[in-house]
Amino acid sequence: xxDAGAIWYVHPYAGGPGVGRYDRPYHLARHWARLGTPSVIxxxxxxHLLDVPRRPGIEEMEGVRYEFLRSPHYGGNGLGRVVNxxxxxxxxxxxxxxxxxxxxxxxxxISSSPHPYAFLAVRHLARRFSAHSVFEVxxxxxxxxxxxxxxxxxxxxxxxxGWLERYAYRHADSVVSLLPLARxxxxxxxxDERRWHYIPNGVEPQGWDLQTGMGDCAALARCWREAxxxxxxxxGALGRPNHVESLVRAVALLDAAGEVDVGVIIVGRGDLQVxxxxxxxxxxxxxxxxxxDQIAKSAVQGLLxxxxxxxxxxxxxxLFRFGVSPNKLFDYMLASxxxxxxxxxxxxxxxxxxxxxxxxxxxxxxIARAIASIAAESEVxxxxxxxxxRTYVLERHGYDKLAQAYLDLLGPA
Numbered sequence: 001x002x003d004a005g006a007i008w009y010v011h012p013y014a015g016g017p018g019v020g021r022y023d024r025p026y027h028l029a030r031h032w033a034r035l036g037t038p039s040v041i042x043x044x045x046x047x048h049l050l051d052v053p054r055r056p057g058i059e060e061m062e063g064v065r066y067e068f069l070r071s072p073h074y075g076g077n078g079l080g081r082v083v084n085x086x087x088x089x090x091x092x093x094x095x096x097x098x099x100x101x102x103x104x105x106x107x108x109x110i111s112s113s114p115h116p117y118a119f120l121a122v123r124h125l126a127r128r129f130s131a132h133s134v135f136e137v138x139x140x141x142x143x144x145x146x147x148x149x150x151x152x153x154x155x156x157x158x159x160x161x162g163w164l165e166r167y168a169y170r171h172a173d174s175v176v177s178l179l180p181l182a183r184x185x186x187x188x189x190x191x192d193e194r195r196w197h198y199i200p201n202g203v204e205p206q207g208w209d210l211q212t213g214m215g216d217c218a219a220l221a222r223c224w225r226e227a228x229x230x231x232x233x234x235x236g237a238l239g240r241p242n243h244v245e246s247l248v249r250a251v252a253l254l255d256a257a258g259e260v261d262v263g264v265i266i267v268g269r270g271d272l273q274v275x276x277x278x279x280x281x282x283x284x285x286x287x288x289x290x291x292x293d294q295i296a297k298s299a300v301q302g303l304l305x306x307x308x309x310x311x312x313x314x315x316x317x318x319l320f321r322f323g324v325s326p327n328k329l330f331d332y333m334l335a336s337x338x339x340x341x342x343x344x345x346x347x348x349x350x351x352x353x354x355x356x357x358x359x360x361x362x363x364x365x366x367i368a369r370a371i372a373s374i375a376a377e378s379e380v381x382x383x384x385x386x387x388x389x390r391t392y393v394l395e396r397h398g399y400d401k402l403a404q405a406y407l408d409l410l411g412p413a
Contacts, residue, residue, distance in 0.1 A: 006104035007032055007039040007406070008131075010122055011112040012088060014043035016061050020050045025112070027204045029064045031403035039064075040103040044071035044088045048081075058102065065103065069095065082157075085117045092121035096128060106131040108410060110176075113137050116164045123171055132410055135172035136199075140185060140322065141165060147319045148241075166190050174409045180323040181346040197409065201325040202399040203334045214306075215299045217265050217292045221306035224263040230375035231263050232340065233307040235300050236328045238270030243313040246342065248276060249364035250371060252283045260372045262288065264311075267303065269294040304335035308382065309374045313342035313361045320345035333393035336386035338377075340370045355389030 009025045016026030025041045032039045045056045045068040056070040069091040074080030092099075100106070109131050111122035119135055126133035142161035145151040151158055169175060169191035176199045177183065183196050214222070221231045238244055244266060254260045266276065266289065273291065280289045295303075304310065310332030314324065324345040332339050333349075339356035341348065350356045359370040374382065395401075 005037060005107045007037055008042055008099070008103065008106045008109045008125075009039060009112065010042045010092065010110060010118050012044060012085065012118060013047050013049045013114055014041050014066070014112075015049065015051075016041075016064060016066070018051060019054075019061060019066070020047075022049060024202065026061065026064050027202060027399040028403050028406065030062075031400050032407070033063065034400075035403060035407060037107075037407060038104055040099075041066045042092065042099070043068055044084060045069060046071050046073045046084065048074070067099070067102070085115060089118050089121045092118060093124050096125050099125075100129065105129050108132045108134060108406070110134040110136050110406070111168075111172075113141065113168075114139055116141055116161060116168055119164065119168045119172070123168075126173070132173045133171070134174045134176055134406070134409065135168040136176045136178070137182060137186075138178050140179070140182060140319065143185070143319060148317060176406075176409075178325050180325070182322045185322055197405070199402050199405045200397055201327050201330060202397045202402045203330045203393050204399050205334060205394060214302055215295060217267055217290070217295065218299070218303040218306050220290055221263075221265055221303060225306060225308065229261045229263040230308045230371070231265065231306065232309050232311050232371060232374075233265050233267070233303060233337075234311045234313075235267045235303065235331070236312070238266070238268045238273045238276060240272065241315050241317075242270070242272075243315045243342065243361050244272070244276060245279060246313060246362050246364050246367055247311055248279050248283065248285065248289055250367035251285055251288055253364055253368040254371060255285065255288055257368075260375045262371055262375060264289045265303065265307070266291045267293075267295055267300065300331070301335065304332065304337055307335075307337055309340055309356070309371075310335070310337040311340045311342070313367075314345075316344050316361055323347040330393050330397050333386075333389035336383070336390045338374055338382050338385040339389060340367070340374060342367055342370070349392070350389075353389050353392035355385050355392065 011025050013022050014025045015022035029039045046053045054068040056068050059066045071084050071088045074084045106129050109122050109126045111119040142158040145158055166189050169186055169189050174195050176197050178200050180198055224231050251264050254262055277291055312329050339350050341350035341358040342361040348358055350358050357370040357373055360366040
């Protein structure tokens with residue numbers, strides 16, 4: 001690697017091909033390489049979102065360099081996970097000289113924040129190597145702990161995390177938010193507005209147009225469409241925050257009315273998968289709603305090619321006032337699908353792109369009306385909606401543009 005000008009991307013839950021599902025670092029690194037900037041992704045040798053635990057050391061994943069730093073195993077959200085976070089932060093700070101020897105002196109060090117703890121080490125390393133420090137905010141901690149998990153504001157972890165959050169806002173050279181409206185939360189906590197930047201979640205179009213084998217769920221979608229049905233796909237997690245039960249109940253309303261021939265395919269895993277299957281059986285919707293376990297991303301692409309519309313929903317939360325940037329929404333847009341957006345947040349990409357229908361989450365009647373409105377459109381009109389969504393997501397969320405946005409933080413070359 002080059003002796004200068006590298007990007008170190010510190011991500012506690014980094015993924016990529018064969019690594020895990022959080023693949024933002026992988027895609028950005030590929031585009032930085034095309035732009036002539038070397039990089040390395042630094043991540044723990046163990047975290048709960050890895051496909052398999054990694055051996056400590058350097059690995060190349062389809063041309064992208066990773067280094068996994070030795071970190072202890074843990075289970076659940078208890079003390080072991082906190083120890084893992086602390087160990088990863090300590091390893092970063094301790095091995096700075098070795099990291100620079102292996103990967104080049106950094107021009108920029110990015111600390112990605114599912115949690116903010118690693119920023120302490122990133123700040124130390126950035127000062128040591130005269131690098132530009134970036135605090136990348138995926139989730140607003142500790143606000144997520146308080147508003148989503150119900151942890152009391154007086155809890156020691158909330159207090160500690162709140163101090164780290166304020167420290168990062170005050171000391172990072174740049175603060176990057178994946179949420180479009182988070183600036184209003186950050187400024188009162190010490191952030192200088194000139195250092196705030198919005199670089200959202202992204203899409204990688206390369207590979208989406210390649211033909212892949214047709215899995216069972218895609219074959220069913222094609223069968224239903226050839227029979228004249230409007231096929232709605234939900235591909236994502238099946239937990240309480242995802243509010244998928246309302247989609248099933250909306251189908252029951254449409255089935256009872258007998259006015260819309262719709263089929264729904266739900267793909268994913270989560271705590272509520274069994275409960276959703278039982279609900280489908282109880283409502284007698286076995287011929288209209290099919291639930292499949294989680295499938296590979298390439299198989300999801302094949303499924304979306306056979307669908308009429310994509311569906312996304314989120315249980316309303318006050319935290320969404322700062323906006324949302326959901327990957328599955330952008331996947332639907334990239335696949336040129338009209339979108340049924342059952343989300344209430346500070347932003348609405350579906351309205352902005354004019355690529356579908358927005359409705360109230362948790363309201364089966366409203367969701368049923370949204371499905372019926374999509375079903376009433378001609379194939380030509382649905383295709384136009386889908387193409388508007390694809391144009392929107394490529395212009396605003398393509399990883400090529402996001403990678404350049406990070407390089408722009410360094411100023412003129």
